[in-house]
Structures are given as structure tokens and as C-alpha cells.
Amino acid sequence: MRGSEPHSVQREMEVYGYDRVVRTHCRMCHGGCGVLVYCKGERAEKIVGDPDCPISRGAVCSKGIASIQLAYHPDRLTHPVRRVGPKGGGRWERISWDEALDTIAERMLRHKERHGAESVVLGYGTGRENEAVIYRFANTFGTPNVLTAGHFCYGPRIATGLITCGGVPVVDYENRPRCLVLWGNNIVISNPDEYKGESFSRALDAGARLIVVDPRLTRAAARADLWLRLRPGTDAALALGMARVIVDEALYDREFVENHVHGWKPFVERLREYPVDRVERITGVPREQIAEAARLFATTKPAAIQWGVAIEQQNTCADNNRALMALMAITGNIDVPGGQVLFRPPPVRPVSEFSAHRMLPPEQRAKRLGGDRFRLAHHFAIINPKAVWDAVLTERPYPVKMLFFISSNPLLTRANADEVRRALEAVEFMAVADFFLTPTAELADIVLPAATWLEMDYIGDYWKRHGYLVARRKAIQVGECRSDHEMLNDLAHRVGLGEHWWGSFEQALDHILEPMGVTFQEFLRMGHVRGEVRYRKYRSGGFSTPTRKFELYSTLLEKWGYDPLPRYREPPESPVSAPDRAREYPYVLITGARLPGFFHTENRQLPGMRELHPHPQVEIHPDTAAREGIREGDWVVIESPRGRCRQRAKLTEAVPPDVVAAQHGWWFPERPEPDHGWAEANVNRLTDNDYEACDPAMGATPVRTLLCRIAPARAEEGGRP
Numbered sequence: 001m002r003g004s005e006p007h008s009v010q011r012e013m014e015v016y017g018y019d020r021v022v023r024t025h026c027r028m029c030h031g032g033c034g035v036l037v038y039c040k041g042e043r044a045e046k047i048v049g050d051p052d053c054p055i056s057r058g059a060v061c062s063k064g065i066a067s068i069q070l071a072y073h074p075d076r077l078t079h080p081v082r083r084v085g086p087k088g089g090g091r092w093e094r095i096s097w098d099e100a101l102d103t104i105a106e107r108m109l110r111h112k113e114r115h116g117a118e119s120v121v122l123g124y125g126t127g128r129e130n131e132a133v134i135y136r137f138a139n140t141f142g143t144p145n146v147l148t149a150g151h152f153c154y155g156p157r158i159a160t161g162l163i164t165c166g167g168v169p170v171v172d173y174e175n176r177p178r179c180l181v182l183w184g185n186n187i188v189i190s191n192p193d194e195y196k197g198e199s200f201s202r203a204l205d206a207g208a209r210l211i212v213v214d215p216r217l218t219r220a221a222a223r224a225d226l227w228l229r230l231r232p233g234t235d236a237a238l239a240l241g242m243a244r245v246i247v248d249e250a251l252y253d254r255e256f257v258e259n260h261v262h263g264w265k266p267f268v269e270r271l272r273e274y275p276v277d278r279v280e281r282i283t284g285v286p287r288e289q290i291a292e293a294a295r296l297f298a299t300t301k302p303a304a305i306q307w308g309v310a311i312e313q314q315n316t317c318a319d320n321n322r323a324l325m326a327l328m329a330i331t332g333n334i335d336v337p338g339g340q341v342l343f344r345p346p347p348v349r350p351v352s353e354f355s356a357h358r359m360l361p362p363e364q365r366a367k368r369l370g371g372d373r374f375r376l377a378h379h380f381a382i383i384n385p386k387a388v389w390d391a392v393l394t395e396r397p398y399p400v401k402m403l404f405f406i407s408s409n410p411l412l413t414r415a416n417a418d419e420v421r422r423a424l425e426a427v428e429f430m431a432v433a434d435f436f437l438t439p440t441a442e443l444a445d446i447v448l449p450a451a452t453w454l455e456m457d458y459i460g461d462y463w464k465r466h467g468y469l470v471a472r473r474k475a476i477q478v479g480e481c482r483s484d485h486e487m488l489n490d491l492a493h494r495v496g497l498g499e500h501w502w503g504s505f506e507q508a509l510d511h512i513l514e515p516m517g518v519t520f521q522e523f524l525r526m527g528h529v530r531g532e533v534r535y536r537k538y539r540s541g542g543f544s545t546p547t548r549k550f551e552l553y554s555t556l557l558e559k560w561g562y563d564p565l566p567r568y569r570e571p572p573e574s575p576v577s578a579p580d581r582a583r584e585y586p587y588v589l590i591t592g593a594r595l596p597g598f599f600h601t602e603n604r605q606l607p608g609m610r611e612l613h614p615h616p617q618v619e620i621h622p623d624t625a626a627r628e629g630i631r632e633g634d635w636v637v638i639e640s641p642r643g644r645c646r647q648r649a650k651l652t653e654a655v656p657p658d659v660v661a662a663q664h665g666w667w668f669p670e671r672p673e674p675d676h677g678w679a680e681a682n683v684n685r686l687t688d689n690d691y692e693a694c695d696p697a698m699g700a701t702p703v704r705t706l707l708c709r710i711a712p713a714r715a716e717e718g719g720r721p
Contacts, residue, residue, distance in 0.1 A: 012038065016046075022475040023050060023527060025460045027453035028063035028070075029599045030127040030193050032461050032468070034528075035060055037454065037475045044068050044454055044476050054528065055461075055468060059198040061191060062597050062609065069606045070435065070452055071478055075669065077436055077449040078479025087425055087443050088674045097480065100446050101487070104404065105494035107429045108141070111401045117142030118367045119401045121388055124148055125408035126600060130484040131463055133508075134406060135355035135381065137488045140500045144360060144368035145400070149413070150382040151374070152313045152700035154193055158465075159380045159698065160321040163556045166544025168465040169328055169340030171304040173199035176206050177338045179300035181293075182220050183213040183324060184235065185308025190594040192308055194466040200306065209300055211293050213238065214310075215590060216619070216661060217654040226293050232590050232659065233571035233705035234283040236316045238290065239323035240568060241279030244271040245294035246330060252298070253332025260538055261329060262545070263553020263565070270565045282568065298331045302338030310704055313592065315693060317700035318376060319566040322554070326566065329550045335536050343467035344531040349512050351463055356500065357381060367398070373691065374699035375560040384699030385414045386689045389423035406433045406484050407450060409601040411440045412665055415689035415701040417682050418643055433484060436605065439667050439678035449481040456483035457520065459509055467531040471524045562697050571705035572693040575658075578707065585640060585707035587624070591683045592664045592704060605669035616647040616681040619661040620710065625651050628710055635713035638662055640706055643685035646713050660710060662686075664703075 009021055022037040026047075034053020038046040047065055051058035070076075080100035081092040111119045120143050124134050131148070138146045148155065161168040171177065173195075180203060188197035204210060204223065212224040213235070221227045230238050246252050247268055257264055276287040283290075297303050305328060311320040333339035365371075370387035371378035391400040403424070414420050424430065424443045432441040433448040441447045455477055460470040485505045492501040502508045509520035518526070542548030546555045558564040575582040597609030604610055618636055620628075630636055634649045638660070647662055655661050666681035679685060687703040694701055713719030 009036065018045065022473055024453075024473040024475060025053070025470040026060065026064040026067065027127070027129055027460060027472065028067055029061075029191060031129055031453075032056065032464070032470060033060055033064060033191075033196065034470070035064060039475060042476060044071065052527070053470075054530070055466075055470070056196050056198060059196065062612070063599060063603065066597070066603065066606050066608045067452065067454055069608055070603070071454050071476065073436075073605060075436060075605060076478065077434065077447060078481055079449055080480070081447050083445055092437070092447075095446075097482070100448060101491050101494055103446060104431050105491060107402055108495050111429075112142070115399055115401055116367075118145055118364065119399055121145040121147055121400055121403050123403065123405045123408050123410065125413070126153060128407035128484065129458060129460060129462065130406060132351045132355050133485045133488050135357065136500070137492055137497075139356040139360040140492065140497045141495060142361065142364050144364050144371075144381070145383060145388065146381065147383060147385055147388050147408075147410070150380070151377055151384050151698055152317060152703070153309045154312075155377070155380065155382050156312045156317050156321055156698045156700060159376050159382070160318050161325065162380075163376070163545065163551065163554055164322060164325050165329070165334065165342065165550045167342035169325060169334060170194050170343055170466050171306050172302075172338050172341045173203055175302070175338035177203055177208055177302050177304040179209045179211070179297055179303035180204070181211045181213065181297060181303070181305040182224075183305055183307040184310030185306055186218050186220065186594055187306055187308075188219060189596055190308065194464050195306065209296060211296060215656065215659055216593065226289060226296065228285045228289055228293055229656070230283040230285050232588050233314050233316075233574060233702070234568070235311045235314070235320045236323050236566060237274060237279050237282040237568035238285060239320070239327055240271060240274040240566065241276050241283070241290050242294035242297070243323070243327055243330060244274045244279075245276060245291045246298045246327075247271055249295070251295065252330040256332045256334070257330060260543070260549055262547040262549040262551045262555070266565060267326065267552040270567065274568070297327065301333070302336055303331060303333050304328070304338070304340050310592070312700055313702065313704045314700065315572055315695050315702045315705075316569050317695035318697045319568070322566040326552050329552065334550065335538060337535055341533075341535065342537065343465060343533065345467055346469055346529045346531045347515050348469065349515060354512055359500070369397075370699060374694070374697060376557065376562070376697035377699045379560075382698070384691070384694060384701070385410065385420075386416070386691065389419055392423040392427045401428045403427050403430045404432075405430070405440060409434070409438045409440045411443070411678055412438075412601045412667055412682055412684065415684055415687040415703050416642060417679070417684040417687075419689065433487065436669065437673065438601065439676050442674045442676070448487060449479060451481040451483040452478075455481055456485070457506065457509065457524075458483070458485065459512055459520070459523070462512070467533065468528055469523075469530075470528045471526065473524050557697065560697075571702060573688065573702070573707050574705060575707075581641065582707055585709045586658070587708050587710060588659045589638070589640065589686065589706040589708040590659060590661045590704050591687065591706075593661055595663065598665060601665040601667060604667065616663050616666040617650040618647040618663070618710070619650050619652050619655045621653060621655055621657040621659070622651045623657050624660070625649060628712070630710065630712050635718045637711050637713050637717065638683070638686060638708050639710075640686035640708045642688060645679070645681050645683055645685050646717060647681050647683075660708065
């Protein structure tokens with residue numbers, strides 16, 4: 001701690017006998033929240049929010065507080081292990097780090113020599129802040145294939161933002177928006193990406209008007225001035241309908257449109273396809289509400305839209321994002337105080353440079369799986385997961401022989417989980433780095449013990465677009481656990497990439513910070529830094545797009561063969577697009593609602609989190625439950641044309657009668673190895689990853705808009721006798 005710490009910290013130390021306090025930043029979910037870690041000796045004892053953190057202002061969620069339970073969990077993997085025996089069976093034996101990394105390096109080099117570097121696929125999960133290092137490893141090794149959630153989570157925001165206006169428009173909560181639209185996002189639960197629910201709540205307390213777009217009645221929807229309860233998967237139609245009202249009633253920002261927008265006339269022509277009466281038929285939202293929301297957003301300045309992954313996990317992923325950005329632009333809310341700002345990072349080496357994308361040879365870049373099909377994703381080094389599973393199972397367009405997953409549990413988090421399982425069982429060699437032996441890790445050949453955020457030094461929020469960098473300081477060491485960054489730095493030397501890496505990873509952190517003129521140790525003392533905040537930057541330099549304008553009409557999408565204007569497409573599996581199937585599967589299934597204690601598949605072994613949510617739940621309207629003979633708390637079988645799972649019924653009017661909402665990411669760590677009940681409650685056994693169902697530009701899989709049927713579980717399935 002610095003010498004000028006608040007007196008309350010000193011009092012805590014004196015009263016409870018703590019001998020040191022570490023100021024750092026949490027990363028139990030998307031990261032960024034400042035915390036104080038109180039320690040006795042080498043052990044962390046308590047975590048509280050840091051009131052000096054400009055991002056979270058002293059707030060910390062249940063996941064952050066539970067970090068100590070995670071770090072010291074008795075089932076935590078604390079040393080490398082190797083599987084002896086068949087996949088999904090056999091036993092695990094302890095090995096050294098040298099043996100583990102030497103084995104992984106040998107396999108990588110063997111497959112590179114025999115099948116090309118592209119036969120090795122690396123993968124990572126959401127919010128672990130290792131993406132820059134993983135891409136650097138892949139690019140310097142020569143594989144174009146990095147499997148992420150980026151095809152349907154945050155990556156689409158980056159991709160569509162960059163081609164539309166040169167960046168990701170982030171809500172400027174510090175300057176108090178007077179109108180907020182919360183679109184497909186439950187920020188007070190998820191605290192996603194650049195945002196924290198604390199800032200959103202402050203804005204509402206200050207009097208901001210609130211519009212919520214969501215099929216479910218969330219806490220925010222209950223507080224909203226307007227709640228637009230749209231039919232799942234119809235977001236693009238609703239956004240374009242609102243834009244039509246704004247244009248028809250001349251509520252748009254004429255100066256901005258005339259001087260800083262490309263494609264205004266064709267955009268207005270496209271809007272003629274979306275009169276409010278048609279949008280009402282598509283979305284189910286009354287036309288009066290559509291018009292009222294459009295007027296409120298357009299006339300209350302400044303205004304901003306807070307949107308989330310629910311609109312990206314659809315077949316209209318890219319167009320959903322573009323339509324929302326169009327609303328921001330035509331109302332003049334881009335890059336203005338309290339609107340959507342294109343924040344600039346501090347003067348450090350950008351992620352794109354550190355990730356060494358330019359070091360990947362063009363001939364290797366051209367081999368990226370799925371790149372010829374999903375060209376927007378390919379442009380940003382993102383791949384569709386099915387392309388990997390197909391390359392493993394069919395060896396087309398070439399064989400994938402090795403997978404290395406870091407902080408990722410794709411068996412639970414990727415669409416069509418049964419196909420994922422077949423691929424993970426079939427691949428020749430797989431390594432995993434994680435905290436526990438997850439269902440995915442149980443299928444690996446070698447598993448490495450990953451460090452939690454409490455056990456690492458790093459530059460936090462390096463990948464985000466809010467302009468901040470925060471210092472993550474190592475507080476403890478548990479067993480032989482190592483950070484993802486350290487293990488990859490070590491592995492890089494073992495596969496002959498040493499000239500592009502460092503003797504220690506702290507030198508890499510110095511390298512990132514070098515343009516700012518500070519070392520990582522100096523940055524730790526600073527705590528955080530923010531790039532220069534300036535508004536209306538487009539007035540002097542335009543936007544970073546081919547036309548130097550905000551592109552409602554995308555010149556790059558046109559170049560790649562896509563519709564340059566946003567439009568609505570019906571979900572591939574809905575009562576409208578598949579009426580015959582809807583007779584057999586009469587309910588719309590939405591998945592993935594966030595829970596306070598869990599982060600995707602994480603934390604289900606932590607007592608404090610599991611007590612909040614002991615069982616997987618599916619939300620069902622009481623009228624629907626009565627029709628199907630389902631009572632509160634019953635185990636319910638949910639079935640789609642692709643598979644089935646079971647979850648417990650929660651009867652609630654928060655969902656419409658024709659919609660059921662199932663939780664994702666469920667497995668049961670307390671159950672015996674080797675599978676931990678991965679299939680029982682896994683809603684991704686029901687989801688679809690067929691290429692034709694995906695977003696044509698980003699490859700996003702539509703896991704939020706499906707058809708299903710429900711029934712009480714039979715006695716042999718755990719239902720009522």
C-alpha cells in the first residue's frame with residue numbers, strides 16, 4: 001500500500017491483524033473493478049471495493065468477494081497433470097511444468113511439420129484478458145485459427161463499430177446521459193465489458209429517462225419509462241422502425257447527417273420498408289410504443305444505447321449492431337458528452353500491434369477456417385466454431401490435429417454441444433489450461449493449472465474501449481499455478497519463437513507501456529491511467545472509415561459482397577419461418593440470461609455462489625406451465641430438434657406465454673468424474689450451429705432464438721413419481 005492510504009484501511013489492519021493490503025483490480029468476470037485485498041502472511045483473507053477506482057468507485061459484486069473461495073478451493077488444480085488411459089476415463093497423474101510444456105511444444109511442432117501450423121487451433125474464453133497474448137502466440141507460430149467467443153460476443157461490436165465509425169461507441173456515463181436505452185442487456189447483473197451496473201444506476205438516480213428493450217421483465221424493465229417487449233430475434237426490425245419514425249418526423253440531427261454521414265439517401269430508402277405498422281406485426285411491440293420510444297430517444301439529449309450480447313447471438317448479429325449505431329448517429333449522439341463516445345486509449349502499444357497480426361504470413365491468413373464464408377469475421381481474425389469441429393471430424397478443408405484451450409469450456413458454451421463433444425473426443429491431442437478439471441478439461445491429454453487474477457501481474461482492461469488501463473498486482477501464489485501469459489511466454493521459447501517473446505513476461509508489460517514512458521513497476525504505483533478524453537473528434541479528422549464518415553451504408557460490407565445497409569431477417573427457426581416445426585415445438589426458447597454469482601460456466605463449485613442458485617432453472621409463464629402440467633420446482637425436459645436437457649421450473653410472468661427462458665453454462669462439479677453431468681442441464685445441446693442459420697457476415701450462432709417443447713420430467717428422469 002502507498003503511505004497515504006485512507007485511515008479506515010489502517011484501522012482494518014490494526015483491528016483484524018492484517019499485515020498487508022494489495023491494491024489491484026478484479027477479473028472474476030469482465031474485469032476493471034478496483035479492489036483492496038487484505039492478507040495475513042501469504043494468504044488473502046478479505047476483498048473489498050476500492051473507493052479510489054474511477055471505474056467501479058468502491059463497488060464490488062458477489063463474484064469478486066468470492067474470489068478467495070476460488071483461489072483456495074480444495075478441488076483447485078494446482079499442478080500440471082497428464083491423462084493416463086482413454087479420453088473421458090482413465091486417471092490423472094501429476095507431472096512437472098517442464099514435462100507438460102515440453103510435451104505440448106513437441107506436439108505443436110510435430111503437427112506443424114506434418115500438416116502445417118494451421119492444424120493447431122488455440123482457443124480462449126470470455127473476459128480472461130489473455131486474448132492479446134494468445135493471438136501473439138498463434139500469429140508468431142503461424143496458425144490463423146484462434147477459437148473465441150468473438151463470433152457472437154463483443155467481437156461483432158468491435159467489427160461492426162470499426163467498419164461503421166472507426167471504433168466502438170461507448171456510453172459516456174460520467175457526463176450523465178438524460179435518456180438511456182438498455183437493449184438486450186441486464187447491466188446490473190452482468191457488468192459487461194466496459195460497463196458496470198453502478199454507473200448505470202447512478203445515471204438513473206440522477207434522473208435519466210429509461211427505455212428497456214427485452215422479452216423478459218428484468219429489474220431494469222420494471223423501472224423503465226418504456227418497456228418494449230419485443231418478440232425474440234426481431235431487434236433489427238424494431239431499431240429500423242424507430243429510425244423510420246425519427247426520419248419521418250424530422251427528429252434527426254440535420255447538421256450531423258448532412259456533414260458527417262455516408263449513405264443517407266439509400267438508408268432512408270431502406271427505412272421505407274419498416275413502417276411502424278409492419279414493425280408492430282414483426283416484433284409484437286405496439287406501434288404507439290415504437291413511436292414513443294423513437295421520439296423520447298431522439299428529443300432527449302444527450303442519449304445513449306447500452307446493448308449486450310443478446311442481440312449479437314442471432315442470425316442478424318451484424319445488422320442489429322449497425323442498426324443501433326445508426327440510431328445513435330442520426331440523432332447526433334455520437335462522440336458527444338453523455339452520448340456514445342469513441343474513447344481513445346492511453347499512448348501505449350495497441351492490442352493489434354502487440355498481438356502481432358501483421359506477422360502472420362498472408363498465405364496463412366488465407367487458410368483461416370471459415371474465412372471464405374464469414375468475411376467480416378475473417379477480417380478481424382475471428383472464426384466460427386463449427387469450422388473447427390468440421391475440420392477435426394472431416395479433415396476438410398484440412399485436418400485439425402491439436403486443440404489448446406485456455407480459460408475456455410466449449411463443451412458447455414458452444415452451440416450444438418453433442419457435436420462439440422464428438423470433436424473433442426476425436427482430436428488427436430488436446431491441452432487445456434484452467435482452474436479446475438471441467439467437462440472440457442476431462443477430455444484433454446494435458447491440463448495446466450491456471451492462475452486466478454489474485455495470482456498475476458497484468459495490465460487490466462487492455463482490450464476494452466473505455467480508454468482506461470488498470471494495474472493488476474499479484475497478491476498471492478497458490479501451488480504451482482501460473483498465469484496464461486507466463487505459460488505462453490515460456491511455451492513460445494520451446495517452439496522456437498524466442499526472438500518474438502521475452503525472458504520474463506514483465507518485460508512484455510514494459511514493452512506495452514514503453515510509448516507512455518513508464519515501466520510496469522511504475523504503472524503499479526500509478527494504479528490506473530486513461531487516454532485523453534476529447535469529444536466530436538470527427539469535426540477535425542472525420543471517422544476512421546474508408547469514406548472518413550459515419551457509414552450508414554458500409555463500403556466495406558459492399559466490397560465483401562454483403563448488403564451495405566442494415567435489414568431485418570426472420571430468425572431461421574421461429575413460428576414464422578418454420579410453421580411446421582412450430583407445431584411440434586411450439587415455444588420460443590431464449591437462453592443465456594445472466595445470474596449474479598456465475599460467469600458462464602464458472603463458480604458452480606463455490607459455496608457462496610451455488611447457495612444462491614443450487615439448480616438450473618427454466619422460466620415458464622404460469623399459464624404455459626398449467627397447460628403442460630408443470631408445477632413450481634418440477635424438473636422439466638426441454639427439447640429441440642437437436643437435443644434435450646432438463647432444468648427446474650420457475651413459474652413467472654417475467655416471460656411471455658409463448659416463450660421459455662433457460663439458463664446456460666450448467667454442469668455439476670460435485671458429481672464424479674469424468675463428465676460431471678455435462679449433458680444433463682446443458683442447454684447448448686438444443687442450440688443450432690448450422691452455417692445457414694448463422695449470421696452471414698460474422699458467423700454468429702443463433703442461440704437466443706430457437707423453438708422447443710417442454711414437459712414434466714418422468715420419474716426415472718428425476719421428475720415427480
